[in-house]
Amino acid sequence: MTKYLLFFSLLLLLACSNEQPSNKSNSPSLNFNHAMQSFSNYEEVTCKHLDWNATIDFSKKIISGTATWKFENKAKAKTIRFDNHALAIKQVQVNGRSTNFNIGTAFEKFGEGLEIPIQEGDSVVAIQYETSPNATAIQWLEPSQTAGKKLPYLFTQCESIHARSLLPCQDVPAIRITYNAQIQTPQGMMAVMSARNPQEKDPSGKYSFTMEIPIPSYLIALAVGDISYKAINERSGVYTEPSMLDKAAQELSDIPTMMKAAEELGGPYRWGHYDVLIAPPSFPIGGMENPRLTFATPTIIAGDKSLVTLIAHEMAHSWSGNLVTNATWNDLWLNEGFTTYFERRIMEKVAGKTYNDMLWELGYQDLLSDLKDFGDTSADTKLRIEIGDRHPEDAFTNIPYEKGAVFLRLVEETVGREKFDLFLNNYFQSHAFQPMTTDKCLAYMDEHLFKEHPDWKSKINVQQWVFGSGLPDNCPHTFPERFQQVEEKLNGMKQENMLTEMDTKTWTPHEWLHFLRGLPHPSSPSVLEKLDATFHLTQTTNAEIAMEWYRLGISSGYDVILPKLDAFLSSVGRKKFLVPLYTEMIASTKYKKLALDIFKKYQNNYHPQTASKLRSIWSE
Ligand code: BES
Ligand code: ZN
Numbered sequence: 001m002t003k004y005l006l007f008f009s010l011l012l013l014l015a016c017s018n019e020q021p022s023n024k025s026n027s028p029s030l031n032f033n034h035a036m037q038s039f040s041n042y043e044e045v046t047c048k049h050l051d052w053n054a055t056i057d058f059s060k061k062i063i064s065g066t067a068t069w070k071f072e073n074k075a076k077a078k079t080i081r082f083d084n085h086a087l088a089i090k091q092v093q094v095n096g097r098s099t100n101f102n103i104g105t106a107f108e109k110f111g112e113g114l115e116i117p118i119q120e121g122d123s124v125v126a127i128q129y130e131t132s133p134n135a136t137a138i139q140w141l142e143p144s145q146t147a148g149k150k151l152p153y154l155f156t157q158c159e160s161i162h163a164r165s166l167l168p169c170q171d172v173p174a175i176r177i178t179y180n181a182q183i184q185t186p187q188g189m190m191a192v193m194s195a196r197n198p199q200e201k202d203p204s205g206k207y208s209f210t211m212e213i214p215i216p217s218y219l220i221a222l223a224v225g226d227i228s229y230k231a232i233n234e235r236s237g238v239y240t241e242p243s244m245l246d247k248a249a250q251e252l253s254d255i256p257t258m259m260k261a262a263e264e265l266g267g268p269y270r271w272g273h274y275d276v277l278i279a280p281p282s283f284p285i286g287g288m289e290n291p292r293l294t295f296a297t298p299t300i301i302a303g304d305k306s307l308v309t310l311i312a313h314e315m316a317h318s319w320s321g322n323l324v325t326n327a328t329w330n331d332l333w334l335n336e337g338f339t340t341y342f343e344r345r346i347m348e349k350v351a352g353k354t355y356n357d358m359l360w361e362l363g364y365q366d367l368l369s370d371l372k373d374f375g376d377t378s379a380d381t382k383l384r385i386e387i388g389d390r391h392p393e394d395a396f397t398n399i400p401y402e403k404g405a406v407f408l409r410l411v412e413e414t415v416g417r418e419k420f421d422l423f424l425n426n427y428f429q430s431h432a433f434q435p436m437t438t439d440k441c442l443a444y445m446d447e448h449l450f451k452e453h454p455d456w457k458s459k460i461n462v463q464q465w466v467f468g469s470g471l472p473d474n475c476p477h478t479f480p481e482r483f484q485q486v487e488e489k490l491n492g493m494k495q496e497n498m499l500t501e502m503d504t505k506t507w508t509p510h511e512w513l514h515f516l517r518g519l520p521h522p523s524s525p526s527v528l529e530k531l532d533a534t535f536h537l538t539q540t541t542n543a544e545i546a547m548e549w550y551r552l553g554i555s556s557g558y559d560v561i562l563p564k565l566d567a568f569l570s571s572v573g574r575k576k577f578l579v580p581l582y583t584e585m586i587a588s589t590k591y592k593k594l595a596l597d598i599f600k601k602y603q604n605n606y607h608p609q610t611a612s613k614l615r616s617i618w619s620e
Contacts, residue, residue: 030081030104030113036328037161037392039083039104039113040170044075047170050179054167056224058152058186061133061140067167068126073118080118080125083164083171085111086132092116093126109136109391111164127168137162139282139607145571146225146280147241151189153225155279155295157288157609160329160392163217174327174435176214183207185224192239192277194221194290199229199237213271213291214433216325221290223277232256240278244298248278251301251308254350258312261349265342266319267425270432274318276311282573284607286310289317289339297574299543306509307544309347309359316342319428327435329392333383334436336396337404341412342424344405357480358510360409364477365517367402374399376470383407383466384438393609407465410476414456415449423448438466483514490518498530509542516548522556529560538564547577554584554591562594570602573610582614 030039047069054065071080084103092101094116104113116125131138141153156166164171183191185205190198195209223239230249231237233256238248255274263269276294278301287296287310294314300307320338340363348356374380380397383404387395412420427444442462450457464472486507489499504511519527532538537549538561546568553561569581585595596618603611 028104028107028110028113030102030115032107032110032113034389035330036172036174037110037387038170038172039081039111040172041077041079041081042170042172042175044077045071045073045080045118046175047071047177050167050169050177052167052179052181054181055184056154056186056191058140058154062130063138063166064130066126066128067169068124070124073120073122076120078117079115082114082116082127082168083111083161084114084129084168085162085165086135087114087165087168088130088132089114089127089168090130091128094118095122095124110161114168129168131166134608135165136608137166139284141225141280141282145282145605147243148226151226153223153280155223155283156221157284157295157607158220159218159288161218162609163220166220166222169217169220171217173216173218173325173329176216176325176433178214179209179211179220181209183209183222183224188226189224190227191222191224192227192293194219194293196272197239197275197293201228211291215291215322219289219291219322221288221293221295223279223295227277229275235272236274238276238278239293240298241280244278244301247303248301251303251305252276252311254305254308255311255315257350258315258346261346262312262315262318262342264349265345265421265424266316266428269318270323271318274315281571282605282607282610284573284575284610286574286576287314289314289321291318291322299572299574299577302509302542306542309343312346312350313339313343316346323428324431324434324436327437329387329395330385331436331438332385332392332395333400333404334438334441336400337383337408340401340405341408354481355508357478358482358508358514360478361480361483362510362513363398363402363405366398367406367471370398371471378469381469381471403471406475410460410465410474411445411449413476414460415453419449442466482511486511486514486518490515493519493527499534501534504535509545512545513548516545516552519552521552523552525556525558528553528556528558532560543572543574543577547581551580551584554581554588557588557590566598569598570605573605573607575610575613578606578610578614579617582617586617
C-alpha cells in the first residue's frame with residue numbers, strides 16, 4: 001500500500017513539474033503580450049499624455065521622480081498596466097487617491113510589469129519611482145569619459161524597448177503620447193530632450209520641456225551634461241560639449257541643404273527645430289532619430305563631412321518612423337527600410353548620383369554579408385519578420401535596412417520616379433502620426449501604385465520580397481563607376497605592385513572602405529606595412545576607415561595597429577564598430593586572449609547595451 005502511495009505521489013510530482021517546465025522567473029506573473037513585447041493593456045486603457053518630473057543624481061546614478069499619466073479607459077478596464085524594467089516604485093496615486101499596486105516577477109529582458117487598480121471615471125495616475133543604476137536606457141558617464149573631463153554626463157537610448165527602464169510607460173510603438181517634463185540637474189549642466197529645448201544653461205539647473213506632438217515611447221530622450229548650443233540656421237543647430245562645438249557645427253553645416261532635399265521628398269518638416277546632439281564617444285549606436293533632436297556618435301565628425309550621411313538617415317526618420325511609425329517591431333522595415341531609401345534619395349540630391357552609388361554599393365555588400373551569415377532560407381531574412389520571444393533589438397540587422405531600401409528602389413524603378421515620389425509623399429501625409437503595419441502599407445501600395453498595373457506588382461514580386469526569405473533575382477544593383485577604378489587597383493595589388501599616393505588622390509572614405517574590404521583577409525603583414533608607409537592608415541582619424549583597417553590588421557596579425565586599436569576600444573562604444581572588432585579578435589588565435597583582457601579593462605566604459613551585446617559574442 002505505502003509502495004503504491006509513494007508511486008502515485010511520485011507521478012503527481014512529475015505531472016506537476018511537467019506543467020511548469022520552466023523556472024518561475026521565466027514566466028511573467030502579469031499578462032505579457034509576446035507579439036508586442038509588452039505587459040501593458042494599452043488597447044483597453046490608453047496613455048495619452050505624460051507629465052514627467054525628475055531629478056538627476058549623478059552620485060547615485062539614479063533618476064528619481066514622478067511620472068504622471070493621463071489615460072483614456074474606453075474599455076472600462078479595472079486596472080491599468082505599464083511596462084517597467086527594474087524601476088523602484090515608491091507610491092502610486094490614481095485621481096489623487098493613494099492606491100496599492102502590483103509588480104510582476106521579472107521576465108527576462110522585458111521587465112516586470114506594473115499593475116494599478118482603477119475605477120470608472122479615473123483619468124490620471126501619478127507614479128513616484130526611482131530608476132536602477134543599471135537601467136538599460138541610461139548611460140552614466142564619469143567626467144573622464146567626457147571631452148571636458150570636469151562634469152559627469154548622462155544620455156538615454158530608448159529604442160527599442162528601453163523606455164521602460166527610464167519611466168513606467170506603455171512601451172509599444174503603436175500608441176503615441178505628448179509630454180511635458182521638468183528636469184532638475186546639478187548646477188552648471190544643461191538638459192536636452194526630444195522636445196522644445198533650451199539654448200542656454202540655466203543657473204538653477206531646472207529645465208522645462210514640451211513635446212506637444214504625439215510620439216511613441218521609444219522616442220522619449222534625455223541628455224544631461226556640460227552641453228552648449230551653436231545655431232547653424234534659424235531652425236537647426238548643434239548641441240555638444242563646448243570644446244567640440246565649432247568643429248561639430250562646421251561638419252554639420254550642410255543640414256539646411258539636406259533638409260531642403262528631404263522636404264522636397266517627404267513634404268514639410270513637421271517638428272519645428274531640427275537639431276543634433278553630438279554625444280560622447282561611448283554612444284552605443286551611430287545615431288538615434290529622437291524627434292527635434294537627433295542623438296549622434298562623435299565618430300561622424302571626421303573633419304571632411306564624409307560621414308554626414310548618417311544625419312541624412314536620422315533626418316529622414318522625421319517622416320519614416322517618427323511620422324509614420326512601425327506598429328510592431330516585426331514591421332521594423334517600415335521604419336528602417338523606408339528611411340534608408342529616403343536617406344539615399346537625400347544624398348543623391350545633395351552629393352550627386354556617382355557619390356550616392358557608392359553608398360548603395362556599400363549597403364548592398366552589408367546586405368550580402370548578412371544573407372550569407374543567416375543563410376538564404378533563414379526566416380530572419382524576410383522583410384516582415386517574426387521576432388517571437390527574442391528581444392526586438394535582434395531585428396536591427398542589415399535586412400530591414402538594406403533589403404527594405406533596395407525593395408523600394410525596385411518599386412521606384414518599376415513604376416517610375418515621378419509616380420513613386422507622389423506615392424511616398426501621400427503615404428507620409430495620409431498616415432501622419434499613425435502606426436503602420438506591413439499589410440496596411442502593402443494595401444496602400446496596391447491602391448496607389450498597382451491598381452491599374454497589376455503587371456508591375458507581379459513583375460516586382462512584392463509577396464516574395466516582403467514575406468519571402470533571401471534576395472530575389474530582380475534586385476536592382478549598379479556597380480558604381482568610382483569603385484571600378486578601386487577594383488583595378490585591387491587587381492594591381494594582387495600582382496604585387498603597390499599603390500601610389502597618386503592613385504588615391506581623389507578617393508573619399510567610401511573608396512577606401514571598398515578597397516580595404518576587397519583586400520584578402522588575411523593579407524601578409526608586409527603588405528599592410530607597405531600600405532601604412534604610404535597612406536598612414538593606422539593613424540587615420542576616420543572611424544569607418546579605422547574599423548576596416550583594424551579588422552584587416554587583426555586577421556593579418558599586424559601588431560602595429562595594437563596601440564591604436566586599444567585606444568579606440570577604450571572610448572568608442574558604437575556597436576557597429578565594436579562587435580566586428582571583438583568578433584575578429586576572438587576568432588584569431590593570436591588575439592583571442594587580448595580581446596578578453598581589453599574587454600575586462602574597458603567594459604565599465606561601455607553602455608549597458610553595448611556591454612551585454614559584447615558578452616553575448618563570447619557565449620555564442
Ligand atoms: N533607429 C536607429 C537606431 C537604433 C539602432 C536603435 C539599433 C536601436 C537599435 C537609427 O536610425 C539608425 O539606424 N542608426 C544607424 C545609422 C544609420 C546611418 C544606418 C546606426 O546607429 O548605425
Ligand atoms: Zn534608422
